[in-house]
Amino acid sequence: MTLLNNLPEAVRDLVEFEYLSGWRQGAAKKFEWKDIDLRSWVAYLRIGNSKNKEAWTLPLTGRLQEIIEKRMACRRLDCPYVFHRNGKQIKDFRGSWATACKNSGLIPGRAGVVPHDLRRCAARNLSRAGVREQVAMRITGHKTASMYRRYRIVDERDLREATESLNAYLEKQPKTASVAPIKKAVGD
Secondary structure, rough: OOHHHHHOOOHHHHHHHHHHHHHHHHHHHHHHHHOOOOOOOEEEEEEEHHHOOOOEEEEEOOOHHHHHHHHHOOOOOOOEEOOOOOOEOOOOOOOHHHHHHHHHOOEEEEOOOOOOHHHHHHHHHHEEEEEHHHHHHHHHHHOHHHHHHHHHHOOOHHHHHHHHOOOOOHOOOOOOOOOOOOOOOOOO
């Protein structure tokens, strides 16, 4: 959250939206009010704004809905974009990003944190939340499981949680449990 707090408000909303949705930066920047059904709270990514040329939907619940409600208060009739700076489409925020990273103690750019990392965070968070891979891919717009897994980076926290789960499982097992031998394959 420190990084978010160091960004200008218009950019902050865009970055948080990307973090929660897994949308690519280009798609989020082109996101328009006509792409939202406010009755059902669903966002639509149009084919023209999708890198993989597939449209998809995103239910707007929880914090995503709050961000859209907040942006509604900033809505300008002369600007079609949900995320804008003074009525102009946000096209580039590299300077704001670099400043926010530095002020947050992070390294910006190729050697450090880049905005596209938000997409990886969304994939990881969906996985950690227990969302099935197929459903998570529909949210982030990944076409293939292999590409989704490339984004769903396993880190030390994941490994720690796995070993803790293993320990909890083993603690519940009878103490008489034994090691299962690996039998020789037929013909060995």
